[in-house]
Amino acid sequence: MRERAAWMGLLLLGAMVAVGLSVGNQHFLTLTIQTMILATLATSWNILGGFAGQISLGHSAFFGLGALITRELWLGGQAFPLAVMTAVIVTALAAFVVGIPMLRFRDIYFAIGTLALGVAVYITAGNLWPGISSLPAEVLRSYDFTGPYFFALGALVAAVCVSVWLERSRLGLGMMTVREDEEAAKATGVDVFSHKLAAFVISAAVATLAGSAFAYFSVSYYPNFAFSVIWTFEAVLVVFIGGIGTLAGPLLGSIFFILGRDLMPTDVDEFQVVFFGLLFIVVVLLFPGGLSQAAGRLLGRAGERSTATDRPTAARGRS
Amino acid sequence: MSQLIAQSIVSGVLLGGVYGLVALGLALSFGVLRVLNVAHGELLMLGGYLAFFAFREWGLDPFVSLPLVFVVMFGFGVLLYLCLFRFVTRTETHTRIKNSLLVSFGLALVLQALAVRFFTADERTISTAYSSEAFTIWSIRVPMVRLAGLVVAIVAAFVLEWVLHRTRFGKALRATSEDWTRAALTGIDVRRIYQIAFAVSAALAAIAGSMVSLGYSVSPSIGLGWTLKALIVVVLAGLGSMRGIVVAGVALGLVESLSSVWIGGQYREVTALVLFLIVLSFRPLGFFGRAAGA
Amino acid sequence: MLEVEGLEVAYGDLQVVWGVSFRVDRDSIVAILGPNGAGKTTTLLAVMGLLPAKAGSVRFEGEELIGLPTHQIVDRGVVMIPEERAAFQSLTVAENLEVGAYTPRARAEYEETLAEVYEIFPRLAERRKQSAATLSGGERQMLAIGKALMARPRLLILDEPSLGLAPIVVEDIFGVIRRIRDRGVSVLMVEQHVEMALEVADHAYILEMGAIVAQGTGMELEADPRVQEAYLSL
Ligand SMILES: Nc1ncnc2c1ncn2[C@@H]1O[C@H](COP(=O)(O)OP(=O)(O)OP(=O)(O)O)[C@@H](O)[C@H]1O
Ligand SMILES: [Mg+2]
Numbered sequence: 001m002r003e004r005a006a007w008m009g010l011l012l013l014g015a016m017v018a019v020g021l022s023v024g025n026q027h028f029l030t031l032t033i034q035t036m037i038l039a040t041l042a043t044s045w046n047i048l049g050g051f052a053g054q055i056s057l058g059h060s061a062f063f064g065l066g067a068l069i070t071r072e073l074w075l076g077g078q079a080f081p082l083a084v085m086t087a088v089i090v091t092a093l094a095a096f097v098v099g100i101p102m103l104r105f106r107d108i109y110f111a112i113g114t115l116a117l118g119v120a121v122y123i124t125a126g127n128l129w130p131g132i133s134s135l136p137a138e139v140l141r142s143y144d145f146t147g148p149y150f151f152a153l154g155a156l157v158a159a160v161c162v163s164v165w166l167e168r169s170r171l172g173l174g175m176m177t178v179r180e181d182e183e184a185a186k187a188t189g190v191d192v193f194s195h196k197l198a199a200f201v202i203s204a205a206v207a208t209l210a211g212s213a214f215a216y217f218s219v220s221y222y223p224n225f226a227f228s229v230i231w232t233f234e235a236v237l238v239v240f241i242g243g244i245g246t247l248a249g250p251l252l253g254s255i256f257f258i259l260g261r262d263l264m265p266t267d268v269d270e271f272q273v274v275f276f277g278l279l280f281i282v283v284v285l286l287f288p289g290g291l292s293q294a295a296g297r298l299l300g301r302a303g304e305r306s307t308a309t310d311r312p313t314a315a316r317g318r319s
Numbered sequence: 320m321s322q323l324i325a326q327s328i329v330s331g332v333l334l335g336g337v338y339g340l341v342a343l344g345l346a347l348s349f350g351v352l353r354v355l356n357v358a359h360g361e362l363l364m365l366g367g368y369l370a371f372f373a374f375r376e377w378g379l380d381p382f383v384s385l386p387l388v389f390v391v392m393f394g395f396g397v398l399l400y401l402c403l404f405r406f407v408t409r410t411e412t413h414t415r416i417k418n419s420l421l422v423s424f425g426l427a428l429v430l431q432a433l434a435v436r437f438f439t440a441d442e443r444t445i446s447t448a449y450s451s452e453a454f455t456i457w458s459i460r461v462p463m464v465r466l467a468g469l470v471v472a473i474v475a476a477f478v479l480e481w482v483l484h485r486t487r488f489g490k491a492l493r494a495t496s497e498d499w500t501r502a503a504l505t506g507i508d509v510r511r512i513y514q515i516a517f518a519v520s521a522a523l524a525a526i527a528g529s530m531v532s533l534g535y536s537v538s539p540s541i542g543l544g545w546t547l548k549a550l551i552v553v554v555l556a557g558l559g560s561m562r563g564i565v566v567a568g569v570a571l572g573l574v575e576s577l578s579s580v581w582i583g584g585q586y587r588e589v590t591a592l593v594l595f596l597i598v599l600s601f602r603p604l605g606f607f608g609r610a611a612g613a
Numbered sequence: 614m615l616e617v618e619g620l621e622v623a624y625g626d627l628q629v630v631w632g633v634s635f636r637v638d639r640d641s642i643v644a645i646l647g648p649n650g651a652g653k654t655t656t657l658l659a660v661m662g663l664l665p666a667k668a669g670s671v672r673f674e675g676e677e678l679i680g681l682p683t684h685q686i687v688d689r690g691v692v693m694i695p696e697e698r699a700a701f702q703s704l705t706v707a708e709n710l711e712v713g714a715y716t717p718r719a720r721a722e723y724e725e726t727l728a729e730v731y732e733i734f735p736r737l738a739e740r741r742k743q744s745a746a747t748l749s750g751g752e753r754q755m756l757a758i759g760k761a762l763m764a765r766p767r768l769l770i771l772d773e774p775s776l777g778l779a780p781i782v783v784e785d786i787f788g789v790i791r792r793i794r795d796r797g798v799s800v801l802m803v804e805q806h807v808e809m810a811l812e813v814a815d816h817a818y819i820l821e822m823g824a825i826v827a828q829g830t831g832m833e834l835e836a837d838p839r840v841q842e843a844y845l846s847l
Contacts, residue, residue, distance in 0.1 A: 055417065101600055108355055108416050112550055113599055119547060120592040127585045229543065233428065240421065273432035281425040284418055285406050490712045494701045504661060504695060506687035506716040506764050 012255065014153075029145045035258040036152035037213045038234060042242070042250035043159040044206035045235040050245035051163075051172055052199035053179025054103070057232055058114030061121040062204040064227030065091045066211025068125070071133055071223070074215070080151075084212045088205050095204030096197070103196045106182075118229055126224035134220035148217035155209035162206055163247050175199050179245075237280050243290030252291045325459050327576040333461070335572020336469025337530055339565035341545055342552035343475055344523030350558040351496040351516040353412050354404055354419040358427035359524050359549055360542035364434060366392050366525025367537030371443045381445050381533045382467075388529050389522045396521030399426070400514045408513055427542055434539035444536040468530035472568065475523060476561040483561070492516060496558075544588075551595040614639045614799055615660075615691070615768055620669035622652070622659045629655050631823040632669065637768060642790065642800040644810040644831075646844065647820035653803040654696060656820070657772055661693050662686050673768065688716040690767030697776060699757035700745045707741040709756055713763030722765060730759040733789065751782035758789060762798075769793060771802040775809070787813050807844040811835050819844075 019028070045059050066087045073083035098117065105113045135143060166172030174195045177185040182192050211226060234257070235250075242253025261272045283290055345359045356362075366388050373384040403426065407419045453462040483489040495502040495512045503509045531537055531545075548571065556567035571591060578590035615637040622630040629652045637643045645653055658664045660671050662683045671678040678686050700709045710730060714723045731738040734755045740748065745756060754774060761769060774790070775783040787809055794800050804810035811817055811831040819827040819840065827840060834840045 055420070101596075105599060107413065108420055109599060111417075111420055112355075112554075113596060116547065116551075116592045116595050116599075119543075120589045120596075123585070123589050123592075233424070236421075236424070237428075270432035270436040274429050277425045277427075277429035277432065280428075281403065281422050284421045284425065285403075487711060487715070490704060490708050491715055493703055494712050497701050497703050500663060501695060501699060501701065503663065503683035504687065504693050504699075505712055505760070506684050506692075506719065507712065508682070508684045510682075 012251075026145070029149065031258055031262055033145065033148055033152050033213075033217055035254050036156045037210050037217065038238060038258060039251050039254035040152070040155045040159045040213065041207055041210035041231060042235045042238040042254055043156070043163055044203045044210060045232075046239050046244065046246075046250045047163060047166060047206065048199045048203035049236070050239060050249070051166060051179065052175040052196055054196060054199065055108070055111045055236075056114040056200075056203075057111050057229075057236070058102075058116075058118030058121070059203075059207060059235055060227055060229055060231040061118045062091050062095060062207040063211040063214070063231045064121065064125060064224070065094060066208030067215040067226035068129070068211075068223055070208075070212040071215035075133075075136065075139075080216065084209070087212055088208045091208040091211075092201050092205040095201045099197050099200040099204075103193060103200060115229075115232075118227075118232060122224055122227040122229065125227045126222075129223040131222075132220055133223050140219065143219070145217075148213065151216050152213040155213045158209060159206045160247065160251075162202065166202070167247065171195070171198060237276055239290075240280055240283050241276070241290055243292030244288075246290075246292045248292040248295070249290050252295065256291060322458065324577070324580055325457070327580050328573060329459050329461055330465075331572040331574075331576030332569050333465040333469050333534070333572070334576070335569035336472040336565065337527055337534070337568070338548045338552050338571050339568025340468065340472035340475060340527040340530065341524060342549040342556070342564050342568055343472070343479060343561060344520040344527070345546075345549040346553050346556075346558050346561070346564055347479075347523065348517050348520035349553065351492060352404065352408055352419075352513050353415050354407060354423075354517070355416050356404075356423045356517075356520070357420060357546050358423040358430060358542065359520070360545035360547075361427045361430040361434075362392065362396075362521045362524035363528040363531065363545050364537055364539065364542050365395070365430065366528025367532035367541075368434065368438050368443070368528070369525065370529035371445055371532045371537065374445045374447070380447065381529050385471075385526060385529055388525050392525030393518045393522040396518030397514055399521065400517040404517060405510070405513075408510075427546075431539050431542055438539060440539055442536045442538040443532060445533045447533070450533075462534065465534040468527075468534050469569075471526060471530055472565050475526065476565045479561045488515075547592070547595075551591060551598075554595060554599055614674060615801065616670075616672045617656075617660065618670050618672075620656060620659060620671065621667040622655050622664055623667050624655075624664075628667070629823050630659065633820065633823070633825055634669075635818045635825065635828070637799050637801050638816075639799055640794060640797060641815040642794050642802070642813055644814035644817040645801070645803045645820055646805075646807050646810060646817060649805075651820045652823040653820055654772055655823075657693060657770055657801075657803060660770070661691070684716065687764055688718055690718075690765065691770065692761045692764045692766035692768070693770040694757050694761045694772065694774065696772045700748075700753055700760055702744070702746040705742055705744055706737055706748070706756055709745055709760050710737070710741075710763050713760035714765070716764060719763060719765045723763075726763050726765060730762050733762075733792065734759050750778055751785070754778060754782070754786060755789075758786075758793075762793070766798055768799045768801060771800065773803055773805060775804065775806050783809065807840075808835075 041059070041063055045056070048054050048056050069087035069090055070083045073086055074080050102110065102113055102117065166175070174185070174190045175198070177188065177190050178192050178195050185192055214226060238253035238257050239250050240253070241256060242251065243249030257276065260276070264272050264275065287294065341359070341363055345356065348354050348356050348359070369388045369391060370381045370384050373379040373387060374381055379387070403422055404419065407415055407422055410418060450464055453460045455461070483493055491502065491507045492512055494505065495507060495509055499509045502512070528537065552564060552568045552571055555571065556563040574594060575587045575591050579587040582590060617636070618634045620630055620633045621628065633656055635643070635645070645656070647653055655664065659666050660678065662678065662681055666679050673689055673691055676689065678689070678691070701712070704712065710727060714720050714726060719726065736752055737756060737759050740752065745753065748756060758774075771790070774786050778786065783806060790800055790802070791813060802810065811834055814831045816830055817828065817834050818825050819834070827834065827837060829837065
């Protein structure tokens with residue numbers, strides 16, 4: 001059932017692609033690519049945050065690492081697909097190594113810990129690669145949106161496929177058991193730590209794809225920009241607004257976010273942030289199912305899954 | 320070289336005092352409400368601007384405006400509690416902390432954007448007639464306006480400890496932070512305690528902001544950095560004692576400034592964050608070993 | 614004095630109390646007995662306003678308590694000692710007693726009440742500077758009761774006061790409960806020590822699966838063959 005919503009989201013994107021390419025409207029193309037990059041990143045965050053229930057605030061580190069490695073190798077003369085593959089492998093390894101200590105932290109301590117890690121990596125990246133990274137003239141001459149376009153689309157499809165697979169596999173099921181109740185999961189024989197670690201590594205690998213797409217698409221940027229906490233924030237924002245723990249949530253949220261931002265008055269930039277910030281708060285407090293739940297209701301389906309994040313609870317305090 | 324080290328020790332201690340001051344407020348809201356307010360740094364930022372504009376527009380000296388900043392941001396804290404955090408505290412502890420993290424994260428984005436809109440992205444510093452004054456011991460410069468930050472932190476810690484241990488309200492507050500259900504059964508109006516504790520937490524952040532805009536500088540984007548500092552300090556010190564928090568703040572300031580001497584200035588933040596991760600890994604389940612103020 | 618009628622309570626979708634009714638008369642000791650998970654604690658928490666009632670009413674001296682916040686219910690004179698370690702560990706004995714008298718009504722009589730409590734529990738007076746965390750199990754229960762008395766209750770509610778205590782200490786606690794009643798405080802208690810509870814109780818209710826299945830005076834219930842079989846003849 002809920003897969004249908006996800007495929008509808010993809011279809012919508014596909015339509016955007018078709019329209020964008022046929023019309024050749026640069027602005028529309030840019031928006032679509034941005035949407036797909038964000039949707040890929042959000043989907044990757046959702047694997048860790050939505051499926052396994054681990055709220056990470058350091059996700060930008062993997063996006064940034066993916067962008068950095070891809071860009072350096074690619075501009076250094078490697079074939080682009082090879083650069084991407086290397087980036088995915090290196091980032092997944094890094095996630096594995098970092099995940100072992102980080103995942104010992106539980107709940108918000110994990111959130112705080114990953115935030116600290118993300119900020120530390122961001123500062124370090126800025127120190128090590130202070131110069132701006134621009135596409136060289138010969139690449140720029142032949143640059144058009146087609147390549148990034150299809151790569152971003154491929155990355156997104158891959159991200160959704162991984163999510164669909166996880167939803168159906170034992171591994172994904174185990175992650176959701178961990179999300180609902182670690183102790184209970186342990187009691188039923190689920191290896192909590194390795195499920196968390198698997199979610200962490202898979203999530204990082206998929207985030208790398210988003211980073212690669214960003215590296216492919218961007219003409220010039222400071223390397224540390226890809227490590228900026230903003231990426232984490234946007235992913236978290238989009239996942240919650242769309243509906244955490246669902247397949248469609250990250251897609252709907254990204255479309256809504258990028259298009260919404262574009263449609264808003266541009267003379268007051270801050271207005272967009274205020275709007276999405278408030279919307280995010282409202283979603284967390286009142287609509288823990290996000291847009292996809294609202295959409296599901298509109299389509300006459302009963303609410304999808306409730307999130308791990310909110311549930312009316314008895315006033316019986318245990319502290 | 321030793322001259323340089325001595326000088327950076329002094330700067331580190333002075334800055335660390337402000338870290339402690341920011342962390343006091345965070346420990347209060349975290350300890351009592353079990354609410355992790357990652358917009359704490361943004362409250363500091365607002366307090367800093369308040370002091371700055373009070374100085375620029377009305378010529379109010381930042382020390383004169385300190386009570387004003389406290390009261391205004393106390394009111395703002397009440398408002399935030401009533402509009403946002405009240406709803407968060409309706410859920411049980413586990414959900415509560417997670418939701419408070421998310422809600423305050425949204426709040427941080429909003430406050431920062433509004434600050435850019437209304438105050439511009441420029442860095443601001445209050446420059447009073449005495450801003451450049453300093454005294455010198457053994458040829459180490461101690462700037463007065465920065466010393467003030469440390470002094471305010473120490474005073475705030477002692478006042479808080481006095482309230483927590485010597486007043487009936489403070490005892491009720493400690494009781495609530497230990498177990499709100501039992502506190503309610505004792506006849507304590509838990510929501511009122513929450514409201515006041517949160518408001519004081521906001522006001523403390525704002526006071527720290529005053530000191531930051533006097534001794535250092537404020538801009539709309541400083542929030543996250545200060546929130547992280549406060550978190551680091553609270554993790555280092557635990558929620559046990561207010562004095563301990565100021566001491567931990569000073570320690571963090573020291574470590575940072577020494578690391579910038581030895582490793583390089585661009586890594587001082589990274590050192591602090593790594594130190595934080597190391598300390599956290601010794602307390603993977605967090606810092607609720609003891610209740611606030613106990 | 615307390616009249617509960619048709620009380621229903623649920624945790625989310627899971628209803629655990631199904632139309633419970635009982636009453637506590639002035640100057641009496643009433644016991645609610647029943648197996649684990651019957652919904653006894655849930656009932657008490659709903660009376661105290663800590664859990665929302667789905668249906669029913671809770672009247673104290675004619676006034677409806679449902680809808681009042683807990684601290685106001687305490688201010689009316691209904692004070693509950695929750696299960697296990699009801700005192701605050703991070704406070705000293707004296708501080709516990711001080712916050713015990715938090716409501717305005719109790720605060721006005723703080724000095725006299727404190728003297729009374731120290732008279733009932735001289736042990737607490739000896740340990741007043743000590744942290745509550747350092748007390749023994751029995752002392753802790755004394756502190757919990759003393760703290761509740763500081764609130765000047767007219768109805769004292771106790772949830773399993775004997776839980777985890779040695780038999781002699783349990784005797785003491787029941788003795789204290791009698792003394793409290795004799796001072797004009799009505800008592801409602803939930804107990805697992807059925808025999809002893811029936812001995813002190815003027816009236817008792819048996820709660821099973823969220824519903825009252827039997828009631829009567831202590832002696833009537835002691836004589837009831839069903840009660841004997843289920844609770845007494847182990
Ligand atoms: N916070 C909660 N959320 C969901 N269900 C709960 C909660 N607390 C209790 N329950 C359930 O409600 C039922 C009644 O519990 P309650 O604690 O009221 O029983 P009790 O009679 O006090 O038992 P005991 O003698 O063990 O204290 C039990 O089945 C229990 O599992
Ligand atoms: Mg019980």
